[in-house]
Amino acid sequence: MQTDKDVLDDVFNKFLSGSQIFKDRDVLRPDYIPSSLPHREEQIQQIGGILSPALKGSRGSNIFIYGQTGTGKTAVVKYILDRLLTKGKKIGSKLDVCYINCRLAGTDYRILANLCGSIGLDIPFTGLATNEVLDRFKIDLDLRKTIIITVLDEIDALVKNQGDALLYDLIRVNENIKNSKISIIGISNDLRFKELLDPRVLSSLSEEEVIFKPYTAPELTDILVGRAKISFINEALSEGALNLAAALAAAEHGDARRALDLLRVSGELAEREGSSKIIEKHIKDAQNKIEHDRISSFLRALPLHSKIIICTVYLIEKNNSISPITGDVYETYQDLCKQLNIEALTQRRVSGLINELDINGILNSKVVSLGRYGRTKKIRLGVPISVIREIYSDDPWAIQLINYSIKKIKD
DNA sequence: CGTCCACAGGAATGACGGGCGG
DNA sequence: CCGCCCGTCATTCCTGTGGACG
Numbered sequence: 001m002q003t004d005k006d007v008l009d010d011v012f013n014k015f016l017s018g019s020q021i022f023k024d025r026d027v028l029r030p031d032y033i034p035s036s037l038p039h040r041e042e043q044i045q046q047i048g049g050i051l052s053p054a055l056k057g058s059r060g061s062n063i064f065i066y067g068q069t070g071t072g073k074t075a076v077v078k079y080i081l082d083r084l085l086t087k088g089k090k091i092g093s094k095l096d097v098c099y100i101n102c103r104l105a106g107t108d109y110r111i112l113a114n115l116c117g118s119i120g121l122d123i124p125f126t127g128l129a130t131n132e133v134l135d136r137f138k139i140d141l142d143l144r145k146t147i148i149i150t151v152l153d154e155i156d157a158l159v160k161n162q163g164d165a166l167l168y169d170l171i172r173v174n175e176n177i178k179n180s181k182i183s184i185i186g187i188s189n190d191l192r193f194k195e196l197l198d199p200r201v202l203s204s205l206s207e208e209e210v211i212f213k214p215y216t217a218p219e220l221t222d223i224l225v226g227r228a229k230i231s232f233i234n235e236a237l238s239e240g241a242l243n244l245a246a247a248l249a250a251a252e253h254g255d256a257r258r259a260l261d262l263l264r265v266s267g268e269l270a271e272r273e274g275s276s277k278i279i280e281k282h283i284k285d286a287q288n289k290i291e292h293d294r295i296s297s298f299l300r301a302l303p304l305h306s307k308i309i310i311c312t313v314y315l316i317e318k319n320n321s322i323s324p325i326t327g328d329v330y331e332t333y334q335d336l337c338k339q340l341n342i343e344a345l346t347q348r349r350v351s352g353l354i355n356e357l358d359i360n361g362i363l364n365s366k367v368v369s370l371g372r373y374g375r376t377k378k379i380r381l382g383v384p385i386s387v388i389r390e391i392y393s394d395d396p397w398a399i400q401l402i403n404y405s406i407k408k409i410k411d
Numbered sequence: 412c413g414t415c416c417a418c419a420g421g422a423a424t425g426a427c428g429g430g431c432g433g
Numbered sequence: 434c435c436g437c438c439c440g441t442c443a444t445t446c447c448t449g450t451g452g453a454c455g
Contacts, residue, residue: 107440129438132431303442326418349443351419367419371453374417 020233020276021267027231028264030257033078038226039219040072043210048080050208051183054147055084055093059174059181062205066191067212070255073187076212077151084149096148102158108166111158112137119144134169142177155186156193164201171204214254220246223256224263232267237278241266244283262286295383298360299391305345306353307392308336311401313363313381314388325368325376326351336401354379 026032037044051060067073081097088095098118105111112133113123121140123133141148150170152158158166173182186205194202215223224246228237245266249259263278265286270278299310312333316324324332330347337344345353354377357363365377381388392398 109440129431130440132438345442346444347418348420348445352443355420367451369451369453370417371451372414372416372455373453374415375449375451376416376418 020274021236021271021278022231023233024231025264025267027227028260028267030260033075033082034227036226037072037076037079038222039215040076040212043072043076043212044080046208046210047076047185048083051080051084051149054095054149054183055088055091057093057147059147059183060149061207062171062183063185063208063210064194064206065185065187065210065212066189068189068214068253068255070249070253070257070259071212071214072256073189073212074153077153077185077187081149081151094144094146096144096146097151098148099151099153101153103154105158108158109133111152111166115148115150116140118150119146119148138173138177141173141180141182143179145179148180148182149185150182151185151187153187154189156188156190159193159197164197167201167205168198171201215250215256216254217246217250220249220254220256220259224259227260228263231263232278236267236270236276237263238280240280241278241283244280248283248287258290261290265289292387295362295387296391299362299388304342305350306357307395307398308340308342308401309333309350309353309357310362310381310388311392311398312336313379314385315402315404317381318385323378323380325370325378326354327376329354329379336404339401339404340397351377358382 027034047063047065050063053060065073065077078099081099084095085097096119098115100111100114102111105114109130112130116123116133116137119137119140121136123136152167155167167184167186170182170184184205194206197205221243224242228242242263245259245262248262249255252258262283263286266278266282269285269289270276270282275282299307302310309329312329313324315336316322316328316332326347330350333350334344354363354365358365361382364380364382367375368378369375389402392402
């Protein structure tokens with residue numbers, strides 16, 4: 001419904017921003033929660049139904065939600081919690097919600113601290129025993145006489161790093177307190193993670209399961225059309241560009257977040273060019289830019305020794321055009337550390353760092369057996385050499401390393 | 412067909428910066 | 434202020450192992 005006010009608003013905004021592309025670019029940001037979520041009606045109904053007992057003061061079942069990245073899990077859950085809170089406030093039922101991203105929180109302790117925060121209990125960011133935090137949480141929760149719905153997003157990251165002890169504790173909170181209840185929603189994009197769970201935790205956590213299937217290309221198109229309408233000035237997005245964005249994201253396991261990112265970034269690119277229309281080329285450029293930015297910020301944020309290891313692999317590949325094995329890398333790494341006057345880490349630690357970089361796709365490492373010549377890892381750069389060079393070209397120590405010529409490694 | 416290389420990667424332990432309650 | 438416990442990063446010590454060589 002386009003009222004006079006909206007039209008006028010558009011005019012103002014266009015004037016203020018001077019943009020020929022955007023009306024409201026925030027609509028395309030990943031944390032934006034739209035007022036409607038197309039093609040997810042089924043899941044919304046299902047989850048809403050499971051949670052609604054909270055409105056009447058009884059606990060809904062725990063839910064396990066599974067789906068790949070960008071299938072709308074987080075958006076749907078946040079949307080429902082939002083509505084639930086509003087409704088709860090309206091009819092005066094006591095209820096709290098708490099959303100935690102386990103990967104960002106990182107440890108049992110920080111997740112608990114977050115939980116405490118959501119019921120207004122301040123916890124220092126370090127210093128207490130984890131069990132102490134849990135106890136305080138239970139006591140305060142009980143006093144509060146409420147239903148707390150806790151969302152543990154990326155719960156697989158928690159279990160992989162910390163094990164399922166915390167989940168076990170949380171599930172059992174209900175047994176220890178009288179006046180409040182907790183219900184847990186676990187969100188994962190890795191289905192295999194269920195194998196890592198204690199059977200008791202698993203059965204309790206997945207009292208209900210909801211699956212989010214990847215969006216198909218037409219569904220993505222639909223979503224993009226809806227968002228583009230709010231976000232872009234009329235006609236700013238060409239149909240070809242829209243279809244391309246949907247197609248690229250569909251190829252990437254139906255990732256809606258990726259699709260929206262493509263639109264936002266391509267819009268910014270078009271704007272920067274002074275163009276008033278987003279065409280296919282902008283989408284393609286956006287695709288490259290997103291990938292490049294991801295790698296770039298990751299590489300810059302790395303701890304020093306990881307950076308040195310990357311430079312090591314870079315230098316070996318560049319000078320000898322071979323894939324080094326752990327021994328080669330470690331030898332050269334020590335050499336570079338000496339250059340920088342830095343104490344080298346042990347081989348064990350370097351091996352661990354290489355594995356971390358492998359997981360993040362910066363390096364590719366593969367365990368191979370060279371028979372008589374041992375069992376080791378072949379290591380390659382996972383990103384183009386030029387990217388490494390470019391990204392580290394404003395890091396003084398890296399320049400020193402990159403210009404330092406290492407001694408040849410025998411083939 | 413057994414040996415033995417060159418590591419992989421698990422487990423235990425330590426150093427460190429930090430906050431707690433008393 | 435002390436003694437304690439935390440998470441994080443690193444070291445030390447260790448056992449395990451695929452397959453070419455002899």
